[in-house]
Every structure is written in structure tokens, then in C-alpha cells.
Amino acid sequence: MKQRDLSRVFDYVFVGAGISGPFIAKDLCAKGADCLMLEAGRQYTRKTYPDNGLDGTSQMYWAGGLELNHDSRIAFLRPKVVGGGSVVNQALVDRFDDDALDSWKQVSGISDFNTDAMAPWYEAAESEIEIQEIPSQFQNDNAKIFDRGFKKLGFKNAPLRRAQSNCRLEEGNCCIECLNGCRLGSKQSTPETVLKNALENGLTLVPETEVMQIKVLSGGDIRLSGLDGKGLQVNYKARNLVLSAGAIGNTRLLLNSGFGRKNSNIGKGFFCHPQYMSFGIYKEKINSHLGAFQAFKSDDQGFRKEGFKLENVYAGPESIALLVPGFGAAHHRYMEKLDHFACIEVCTRDITPGQIKVNRKGKALIRKMRNKEDLNRYQKGQKVIEDIFTSTGAKEIIHGRLGIGLHLMGCCALGTDPATSVVNPEFRLHSQANIFCADSSVFPNAPGINPSLTIMALSKKAAAQILRSVA
Ligand SMILES: Cc1cc2nc3c(=O)[nH]c(=O)nc-3n(C[C@H](O)[C@H](O)[C@H](O)COP(=O)(O)OP(=O)(O)OC[C@H]3O[C@@H](n4cnc5c(N)ncnc54)[C@H](O)[C@@H]3O)c2cc1C
Structure with missing residues (x-):
């Protein structure tokens, strides 16, 4: 040895x-x-991954959860854990x-x-790695809304390919937990x-x-x-x-x-696929957090040409609370309806390169701009999301307050x-x-x-x- x-x-x-x-x-x-x-x-280990989102976010990311760009309009989630992004990501491949x-x-x-x-x-x-799709009998109501909306509006979608081996969904497991590290060892x-x-x-x-x-x-x-x-x-x-x-x-x-x-050139050409989550609030309970919350992605060549894609996603309450608009009682009223939320996100293919520099203390400074075309891509995607929610009976639609950067590249x-x-x-x-x-x-x-x-x-x-x- x-x-x-x-x-x-x-x-x-x-x-x-x-x-x-x-x-x-x-x-x-x-x-x-x-x-x-x-x-x-x-x-x-499988046994010691944090068992709630607050601990997961604060323990497994740099800066205790979020880092911001220069104008605080994009929040970056940068993994800091053995396994890096593969432990906390949504495992879409x-x-x-x-x-x-x-x-x-x-x-x-x-x-x-x-x-x-x-x-x-x-x-x-x-x-x-093993790669699987979510079998249709386990698609939850959040996934079904995504699929129904796409079909009604005539857009093409496709099943998500996930790096997972056996999520034991028949036993009632909820994928949302695996965003803090998968306790089953299914996530690859x-x-x-x-x-x-x-x-x-x-x-x-x-x-x-x-x-x-x-x-x-x-x-x-x-x-x-x-x-x-x-x-x-x-x-x-x-x-x-x-x-x-x-x-x-x-x-x-x-x-x-x-x-x-x-x-x-070091530090130049920073990209992050800014992502924006929107929520449709329905009269009935959607329970997006239960079971397999994500099963579909957009597969529409029209969207690809326009520079965005849509994803059927969800997140823990600590992250959604950050995105929901309003303060105090107004914010609380939304959070009380969490069980009635469906969620779709638009992920944009950003064209404006950002730059990472360091300050005198050696800390990373993230300069990331969005030009008119970047914002145009986001707005076009957001419009399709609104149409999907409206066509499937949402009573109200709210848009997340921050762009999120998860794909940190370049x-x-x-x-x-x-x-x-x-x-x-x-x-x-x-x-x-x-x-x-x-x-x-x-x-x-x-x-x-x-x-x-x-x-x-x-x-x-x-x-x-x-x-x-x-x-
Ligand atoms: C919430 C979330 C969801 C995502 N979902 C998806 C998805 O579904 N599909 C997809 O393709 N991508 C997804 N991503 C993005 C994907 O996980 C990343 O693109 C990928 O992990 C990057 O891999 P990497 O090897 O470059 O770096 P990372 O996986 O980020 O690993 C880098 C490691 O280096 C360590 N490190 C950094 N600096 C130092 C230092 N100075 N000393 C020692 N260690 C250091 C970090 O702590 C980290 O663990 C997601 C990301 C997040 C955060």
C-alpha cells in the first residue's frame, strides 16, 4: 500500500x-x-449530505451560497464540495x-x-455514468403542465436525459432532495x-x-x-x-x-447562460417539489435559433423565496401558495462576454453584462412561458427577480x-x-x-x- x-x-x-x-x-x-x-x-458521504436546502446551500457553495455580478442582476451558484457541480446540479446531460x-x-x-x-x-x-429518462408514470404535475402547454402551443419538447441510476421513485422519493447531494447514490x-x-x-x-x-x-x-x-x-x-x-x-x-x-486573455470571455425562473400559480395544488419534478426540456429548433431553451425545473423553498417578488406580508402571501406553483425557466445563450478580474485582496470580481440581444432572448423565452402557463389555466404568473448563473464557463x-x-x-x-x-x-x-x-x-x-x- x-x-x-x-x-x-x-x-x-x-x-x-x-x-x-x-x-x-x-x-x-x-x-x-x-x-x-x-x-x-x-x-x-451519502449519509452525511445536508438534509435541508439551507444547510446545503450554505455548506456546499462558495460565499455561503451566492456570488453576484457587478450590477447585482445575476446571482452565481458556484459549487464548493468534493464532486463540485456533479453533487449539487440537476444532472441533465x-x-x-x-x-x-x-x-x-x-x-x-x-x-x-x-x-x-x-x-x-x-x-x-x-x-x-448511467443516463436515464423519467418514466411517464412518475412525471409530476409540474412536468405535466410543461408537456401540456408545449402540445397546446405546437412547440416541440423532449424528455430530459439525467445522469442517474435508480431513483426508486416508486418508493415516493423526491428529486428535489438530490440538489443537496443524492442520499440514494442514484445521481451519477x-x-x-x-x-x-x-x-x-x-x-x-x-x-x-x-x-x-x-x-x-x-x-x-x-x-x-x-x-x-x-x-x-x-x-x-x-x-x-x-x-x-x-x-x-x-x-x-x-x-x-x-x-x-x-x-x-486569462479572465476574458466569461459566459454563464443566464437563467430566469417563472412561476405559474394555479387554483389546484401542483406540489412541484414532490416526486420527479423535471422530466422535459424544449426541443424546438425555433427556440434554438432565437437563442434560448426552456426547462422544466424547480428548487427548494429557500431559493424560491429569493426569487419571489415583494417584501413582508406581500412576499409571505406568495410563499403561502408555494404548493400551487408550477415552474419553468428560460435559459439564454449569452453572447456578451464577461470578465473575471481579481482585486488587491485576491478576491474574484465578476463583470458580466447583458446586451440588448441577450435581453431580447430572455424576453422571448419569458413570453413563451407566459403562454404555456396561460394556456394551462394559471391564475397568476410571476417572474423571478434575479437572473441565475449556474453554467459558469470560459x-x-x-x-x-x-x-x-x-x-x-x-x-x-x-x-x-x-x-x-x-x-x-x-x-x-x-x-x-x-x-x-x-x-x-x-x-x-x-x-x-x-x-x-x-x-
Ligand atoms: C445548481 C446547479 C445546477 C446545474 N445543473 C446542471 C445540469 O443539469 N446540467 C449541466 O450540464 N450542468 C449543470 N450545472 C453546471 C455544471 O454543474 C457545471 O458546469 C460543472 O460542474 C462544471 O464542472 P467543472 O469541473 O468545470 O467545475 P466544478 O464542478 O465547479 O468543480 C470545481 C471544483 O474546484 C474547487 N475549487 C475552486 N477553486 C479552488 C481552489 N483554489 N482550491 C481548491 N479547490 C478549488 C471547487 O470547490 C469545486 O468543487 C449546474 C450547476 C449548478 C450549480
Whole structure:
């Protein structure tokens, strides 16, 4: 058995145990690489995931739940937990279409961005997880309203593909709970899948350790310094570094470590698919929180051309309370009707790039604008939602007060040209060959499609590339 000697020089050190890191680590560890993974968040088990939304939000996200953009119109939810987004997300997995990959090819100059060349990487990613749709007998009333409205208005929808294995819905389980981590182990989060496998193959995982600085030593090795769970300074060394801390995490770390002087593109091109939830209030109880609350997505080429998609979603009462309008008694009156709420969200494909910078204390500052076209996309989607609610008998319709950013992408864009990108087609930083990155930060623009399956596919591709280069 390997000794837990963390002072040695590892082959690879990973910053971040979200989706990308564990997908790459699994393949490197299987080939005998000596890997260390540092994660700022806590490590939970099925038994210890928080059992309510307030604890889940405050314990498993950066800044205790929400970070805001510069004008406080978009709230970002950035996971901070072993497993990252795969633990707290809605587990919807979609491949990118030609439209998304073509636009990536144009921006990045990488010809491999097409559905044929990406297919083997999607297949490799899909082989690591189970993917299911919600059987029709378990669709709850929130899902049925979505479906009925689409049919009445003549729009096309499709079942959602979820990374789950057995939600035991026949026993009355409610999917809303899995937003704080799935207690059944059904959700195909990385701790249940690839991370587990990497640990079995020798990965050393150190949770509750925030990496603060990267230093390239004179011989080329990388030294990382950070703070452990007790606030004590820790240092680790490796021959290679894999950045897997997400768009904001990687950018903050690179800028705080002086890499902005080597490549001024770091931090530029931040996208987040701003999402806006709307609620239809019905006379009868909808009980959106019970059972499988999400089963459908829009699959309408008209919407895709207009730059938005609609999703059948819901959230815990602590999140909905934040979005519902009004204060005091007026707010309370809405919250009393929660059982009567149905919910649909419009997710926009944003075209205005934002930028992440750091202030003098090293804190990330998120500048994210929405131009006229971004707002136009949101308003068009919102109009369809209003039509769906009206056509299915809603008595009142309310719109969430804040845009939400869950798909945090970009800032270390992939590309062939160092003058316009940060990471090269071999997933190495243009400015430092032994630093790799294949997570959400490498997205060159917003695809308008759920990102996690593509993060997994890119990570599989990056792992193969890394292994080829050391063979
Ligand atoms: C509520 C919610 C719902 C979502 N639903 C979906 C969905 O249905 N489908 C979909 O495709 N996507 C969804 N997403 C988005 C998806 O989860 C993310 O795009 C994905 O997790 C990004 O993967 P990643 O590997 O880039 O980073 P992450 O999964 O965010 O992991 C990064 C990890 O790095 C750690 N880290 C950051 N900085 C440091 C540091 N300095 N030191 C140590 N560790 C650090 C973080 O704590 C985090 O755990 C959702 C996200 C949220 C929040």
C-alpha cells in the first residue's frame, strides 16, 4: 500500500475535485500515475449530505451560497464540495449539436470541434455514468403542465436525459432532495463514479484545502501553496498541474499567481447562460417539489435559433423565496401558495462576454453584462412561458427577480492562437506546457446547451492526450 507521504513530488496535482478533475484523474491513475487532488470544499458521504436546502446551500457553495455580478442582476451558484457541480446540479446531460460545435470551431480554430470527431469522446464519457429518462408514470404535475402547454402551443419538447441510476421513485422519493447531494447514490456524481475509481487506483484526495498560489520552480516542477481546513499553510509539489477549479476558480488562481502577465486573455470571455425562473400559480395544488419534478426540456429548433431553451425545473423553498417578488406580508402571501406553483425557466445563450478580474485582496470580481440581444432572448423565452402557463389555466404568473448563473464557463479559452486564447488544443496553457486544463473554463463561448457532458468528454480527451504525450 502507498504511504500517505504528501511531501513527495507527485506526477500530477489537481486543483478542484468537481467534474473535470476526477474524470482526468481516473484515467491517469489507471495507468499508474501518482496523483494528488486538492479541493477547497468538504467531502460528504451519502449519509452525511445536508438534509435541508439551507444547510446545503450554505455548506456546499462558495460565499455561503451566492456570488453576484457587478450590477447585482445575476446571482452565481458556484459549487464548493468534493464532486463540485456533479453533487449539487440537476444532472441533465446533453451532447452539443452542430451549431454549438461549429461556433467553437470558428472561435478557437480547432477543427476537431464537430459532431463526428467529438462522438468517441462523448461515448467515452457516457460509458462512465448511467443516463436515464423519467418514466411517464412518475412525471409530476409540474412536468405535466410543461408537456401540456408545449402540445397546446405546437412547440416541440423532449424528455430530459439525467445522469442517474435508480431513483426508486416508486418508493415516493423526491428529486428535489438530490440538489443537496443524492442520499440514494442514484445521481451519477463523480464521488459515486469516476472519483471513486480514481481513489481505488491510488489517487490521494485532500479536501478542505484551498490552493492560493501556483509557482513554477526553476527546474520546471510546480509548487502549490494554500490553506488547509484549519487555516494553516500547506505546500505541495508536482511535475504537472491540472487546473480543474472551474471558470472562476482557475482564473482567480492564475491571476493571483501572476499568469495574467504571460497571457492577457486569462479572465476574458466569461459566459454563464443566464437563467430566469417563472412561476405559474394555479387554483389546484401542483406540489412541484414532490416526486420527479423535471422530466422535459424544449426541443424546438425555433427556440434554438432565437437563442434560448426552456426547462422544466424547480428548487427548494429557500431559493424560491429569493426569487419571489415583494417584501413582508406581500412576499409571505406568495410563499403561502408555494404548493400551487408550477415552474419553468428560460435559459439564454449569452453572447456578451464577461470578465473575471481579481482585486488587491485576491478576491474574484465578476463583470458580466447583458446586451440588448441577450435581453431580447430572455424576453422571448419569458413570453413563451407566459403562454404555456396561460394556456394551462394559471391564475397568476410571476417572474423571478434575479437572473441565475449556474453554467459558469470560459476565461481560459481553448484555441490555436495564443494571441486570442489561453489553452492550446492539447489542453496545455500556451504559456506553460506542464499546466493542463479541460474543465468549464476552456469553453470559448456559450453553447446554449447544458455543459457537464461536454466537460466530461473534453476531460476524457485531455486524459488521452496527456497519456499519449508521456508514453
Ligand atoms: C445548481 C446547479 C445546477 C446545474 N445543473 C446542471 C445540469 O443539469 N446540467 C449541466 O450540464 N450542468 C449543470 N450545472 C453546471 C455544471 O454543474 C457545471 O458546469 C460543472 O460542474 C462544471 O464542472 P467543472 O469541473 O468545470 O467545475 P466544478 O464542478 O465547479 O468543480 C470545481 C471544483 O474546484 C474547487 N475549487 C475552486 N477553486 C479552488 C481552489 N483554489 N482550491 C481548491 N479547490 C478549488 C471547487 O470547490 C469545486 O468543487 C449546474 C450547476 C449548478 C450549480
